[in-house]
Amino acid sequence: MAPAFPASAIPVALATGFTPSTSAVGDSVYLTALVGLVPLVAFFVLMGAFKVKTHWCALISLAISMVIALFFGMPVGLAAMSATQGAVFGLMPIVYIIIAAVWLYNLTESSGRSADLKAIFNVIGKGDQRAQALIIAFSFCGLMEGLAGFGAPVAITCALLVGLGLPKIKAAVTTVVGNAINVGFGAMAIPVTTAGQLGGEDAVEVATRMGHLTWIFAAFIPLVLLQIIDGMRGIRQLWPLALAIGLATGAGHFLVSSVSYELTAVAASLLGLAAGYVFLLVWNPTTPEEFRTFVAEEDRPDGARVGLALLPYVLVVVIIAITKLWKVGVDLPAVLKSKDLPIHWPGVHGQLLSADGRPSPSGTYTLQILSNPGTWIFVTGIIVAIVYGTVSSGGRYRTSVGAMFAVLPRTIHNLRLAILTIATVMALAYVMNFSGQTTAIGAALASTGAFFAFLAPILGWVGTGVAGSATSAGAFFAKLQATAAQGAGLDARILLAGNTIGGGLGKIISPQNLAVASTAIDEPGSDAEILKRVAPYSIGLLLLLCTLVFIGSQGWLGAYMPIR
Numbered sequence: 001m002a003p004a005f006p007a008s009a010i011p012v013a014l015a016t017g018f019t020p021s022t023s024a025v026g027d028s029v030y031l032t033a034l035v036g037l038v039p040l041v042a043f044f045v046l047m048g049a050f051k052v053k054t055h056w057c058a059l060i061s062l063a064i065s066m067v068i069a070l071f072f073g074m075p076v077g078l079a080a081m082s083a084t085q086g087a088v089f090g091l092m093p094i095v096y097i098i099i100a101a102v103w104l105y106n107l108t109e110s111s112g113r114s115a116d117l118k119a120i121f122n123v124i125g126k127g128d129q130r131a132q133a134l135i136i137a138f139s140f141c142g143l144m145e146g147l148a149g150f151g152a153p154v155a156i157t158c159a160l161l162v163g164l165g166l167p168k169i170k171a172a173v174t175t176v177v178g179n180a181i182n183v184g185f186g187a188m189a190i191p192v193t194t195a196g197q198l199g200g201e202d203a204v205e206v207a208t209r210m211g212h213l214t215w216i217f218a219a220f221i222p223l224v225l226l227q228i229i230d231g232m233r234g235i236r237q238l239w240p241l242a243l244a245i246g247l248a249t250g251a252g253h254f255l256v257s258s259v260s261y262e263l264t265a266v267a268a269s270l271l272g273l274a275a276g277y278v279f280l281l282v283w284n285p286t287t288p289e290e291f292r293t294f295v296a297e298e299d300r301p302d303g304a305r306v307g308l309a310l311l312p313y314v315l316v317v318v319i320i321a322i323t324k325l326w327k328v329g330v331d332l333p334a335v336l337k338s339k340d341l342p343i344h345w346p347g348v349h350g351q352l353l354s355a356d357g358r359p360s361p362s363g364t365y366t367l368q369i370l371s372n373p374g375t376w377i378f379v380t381g382i383i384v385a386i387v388y389g390t391v392s393s394g395g396r397y398r399t400s401v402g403a404m405f406a407v408l409p410r411t412i413h414n415l416r417l418a419i420l421t422i423a424t425v426m427a428l429a430y431v432m433n434f435s436g437q438t439t440a441i442g443a444a445l446a447s448t449g450a451f452f453a454f455l456a457p458i459l460g461w462v463g464t465g466v467a468g469s470a471t472s473a474g475a476f477f478a479k480l481q482a483t484a485a486q487g488a489g490l491d492a493r494i495l496l497a498g499n500t501i502g503g504g505l506g507k508i509i510s511p512q513n514l515a516v517a518s519t520a521i522d523e524p525g526s527d528a529e530i531l532k533r534v535a536p537y538s539i540g541l542l543l544l545l546c547t548l549v550f551i552g553s554q555g556w557l558g559a560y561m562p563i564r
Contacts (some may be wrong), residue, residue, distance in 0.1 A: 017355040020436030022443040025073040032072075033444035036437030039065040039428060040466060043511065047528045054515055054527040055417055058424035060077045065428055069435035077474075079431060081347030085365055086430025090423040090512075093372045094468070098418070098516055100377035101152035103411045104312050104372040105159040107381060110407045111388040112397045114163045116301040116309035118293070121164060126280050127294065128287040129165060130229050131241055131465075136160050137178035138222055138245060139273035140313075145179055146265025147320040148327070149187030152470070154179055158520035165293065166229070169526060173533045174228050174510050179460060180541070182215045183470050183504030184259070185265035187322045187373065192261055193502060195496045198478035202493075205262055209497035211257025211264060213548055215250035217501075218268065219540065222246040224537065230291065230473055237286045239281055248275035251264055265322075275437045305393050314378040323376050335371040343367060352434055362434065381408075387524035417491075418519040425512045438466065442477050446484035453488075453553035456481060456495040457502030457545045461538075468512025470503030492551050496547035505545060508538035 025031040043061040046052040052060075066203045069079045108114045125132030137157055146152035154175055161171035168498030184191050189207065196203030203406065222242035226234035235242070252268025260267075301309060326332035342364050344350070349363030369375055441462060445455045459481065463473030475557075481499050485492035492521075507513050514527040 004525070017351055017353050018074050018078055019355060019357070020074075020096065020439060021072065022436060022440040024436060024440070024485035030445065032436070032440040035068060035071070036432065036440045038068060039437070040462075043428075044531075046510070048531055051528050052517075053417075053525050054511060055421040055424060058358050058421050058428060058511060062424055062428045062431065065431045065435070065549065066332075067438065068437060069431050069528065072435050072437070074435045075351075077347050078351050079435065081461030082430045082434040085345045085348055085363075086427040087423040087431070088365060090360060090426030091419070093374055094426070094512070095415075095422055096372065097374035097377065097413060098151045098155050098422070098519075099408075099412055100374045100381060101155040102159065102520060103408050104316065104377055104381045105156050105383065106407050106411050107164065107384050107388060107404055108312055109159075111399050111404065113305075113309045113388065115299065116305050117160075118164060119295040119299060119301055120306055120309060122293045123495030124277060124293050125293075126282065126285055126287075127292055128238070128285045129291045129293050130226065130234050130238055130287075131276075131280065131285055132164055132293070133161055133166055133171075133174060133229055134222055134225055134238070134242065134245065135273065135276050136164065137174045137225055139249070139269050141175060141179050141272065141291060142182040142249070142265055145182040145186045146188070146263070146269060147265075147324065147373070149183070149190070150373065151513070152185075154513060155520040158517050159343055159372055162521050168521040168523050169533065170229065170530055172521050172523075172526070172530050174225055174336060175400050176513060176530070176534050177228060177515055177537050178221065178225050178509050180219055180504045180538075181214055181501075182265040182269065183464075183507050184471065184500040185253075185261070186504075189262045189264060191474050191500050192213045192284070194471050195364045195474035195478045195500050198474060199482040199492060200479075201482065203226040204258065205493045206496045206500070207261030208262065209494050209552075210257040211253045211255075211500055213497060213501060213545070213552070214257075215254040216548070217250075217545075218253050218272075219243075219246040219250040219560070222249075230288075240283060241276060241285065243278040245272045245276045248272045263323075295445045298307070305396075308391065308393065309385070311387065312380060312384045314442040315383065319376045319380055320373055323371075323373075326401075333371070339370045341367040341369075343435055345545060348434070360428075360434075371516065392501075402453060414522070417518055417524050418515045421515040422512050425466075425468060425515070429468075429472065433468060438463065439480070442480045446480055446487075450488050450490065450553075451550075452484050453490055453495065453498075454550040457498040457505075457542060457549055460504075461497075461506035461542050464503035464506035465510050468507065470500060470507065473503035473506065474500060482495075494549060494553050498545065499547055500541060505538055505541045508534050508541075 002425045022029050025035050039061040044059050046057045123134040141157040143152045157175045192207045193203050196206045211447040222245050249268045249272035252271040254269045257264045270536045280548040345363050345365045350359045352360045352363050354360045354536050385404035392398045442459050459477040464470050485495045514530050518526040
């Protein structure tokens with residue numbers, strides 16, 4: 001790994017050393033937690049009740065969190081530099097990946113080849129828009145989540161569903177809910193690895209317990225997606241397809257998580273995709289007229305056009321899979337990761353202290369270039385831009401390489417408010433975490449003893465809701481989960497599993513995720529409307545998870561949730 005960039009290289013007025021406290025208010029963890037919740041409450045009330053634009057919600061909540069941080073005793077300089085570290089993390093890797101993913105989709109749109117893509121999905125889905133949307137939102141999105149994560153799957157899938165003809169808000173809601181159960185295993189299961197390392201448990205053991213829970217959700221979430229798309233009629237007419245896809249995906253979660261947990265989401269989604277394709281070869285859905293899609297005979301693509309339409313998505317899966325999995329002759333993931341540049345963040349590193357008085361490792365920011373999925377999505381985009389700019393398919397899709405590359409700056413311009421929102425939300429997350437606001441919320445929940453098993457997934461849900469990342473939720477709460485498990489006589493592995501899955505469900509209502517979705521459907525400012533529609537699903541799935549984790553912690557699920 002490259003040497004860390006020294007904080008002293010940048011002249012910044014260093015803050016006095018600060019150790020976050022979970023009892024900063026009245027020596028009470030409960031009062032501290034209540035005060036720590038204020039920025040989150042403000043954010044969601046402003047967005048949901050007062051319809052304030054998301055970037056203003058984020059900016060106002062950031063200001064509130066910084067005032068609270070000062071009230072908690074955090075020095076001004078440390079609070080300010082904590083916010084900058086969060087903002088930079090929001091830009092790199094998160095915004096970097098989003099820009100690459102949206103550009104990749106926009107190449108399909110700008111070249112006109114989205115028409116061929118619709119024709120392909122029309123054939124697979126037997127002319128039923130709902131079946132096509134289900135396969136894309138659950139299986140294809142899950143595949144992308146398993147490989148890349150960090151916003152790319154939601155951005156690409158939302159845009160695909162809109163291109164398919166689904167109403168924009170409905171496309172966003174379907175994508176966000178369909179994506180959630182794979183988030184814990186996203187980006188080659190980084191959230192699981194993080195939770196295991198920080199919680200002091202074997203990641204394989206944590207993943208196994210996750211898979212023994214997530215299969216249940218994977219089995220019925222396709223039915224939920226049908227309800228979102230077409231209500232009870234959708235379920236009544238397409239439940240066999242949803243069941244086939246859900247059970248195949250669930251089997252993948254249950255089996256692969258204990259064998260090669262990094263591949264759980266990828267393998268399970270491929271199983272679901274294959275099950276849906278094969279099932280539709282022998283079964284014909286009943287399709288209402290308004291959901292019937294047609295492709296005129298003259299518009300049906302030949303083999304070459306099919307290949308070109310699918311090129312961006314097949315190529316991005318192949319390239320990212322190689323960068324994440326290739327170990328023949330050379331461990332490519334390790335080589336790429338070795339080029340990461342750790343930076344001791346000025347004003348934070350050495351000033352933010354752990355409980356033992358040592359500098360917190362959170363003060364180091366890692367700049368990822370070659371190990372960042374966004375880089376390889378950009379590489380895919382460059383290849384696709386060149387191919388689309390030079391191959392016109394008999395003059396049907398005339399464009400130029402220059403025109404394809406010109407799509408990139410337009411994409412960045414259209415994303416400008418989303419970029420501001422995501423950077424600000426991450427700044428908010430870092431201030432809340434480094435000042436002790438987030439930890440106090442977790443400590444208050446952890447004080448409930450054995451009942452904490454029911455509450456454990458809520459920590460992951462809150463952590464991802466704030467930071468937009470299940471990996472960050474693990475970083476926030478894994479150690480707390482393990483400590484609370486020891487004190488309450490619970491199995492830390494099942495609590496870490498609940499925390500990580502809960503993080504995926506929290507992503508449904510994460511402001512960052514909502515900003516990505518609203519931008520991808522080209523409806524800036526629709527975050528509040530999306531939140532209103534997805535919140536009941538997020539909360540309902542969370543309560544089910546809490547119940548299952550509590551039952552599992554008592555050993556009542558036998559082989560389906562082994563804890564011994």
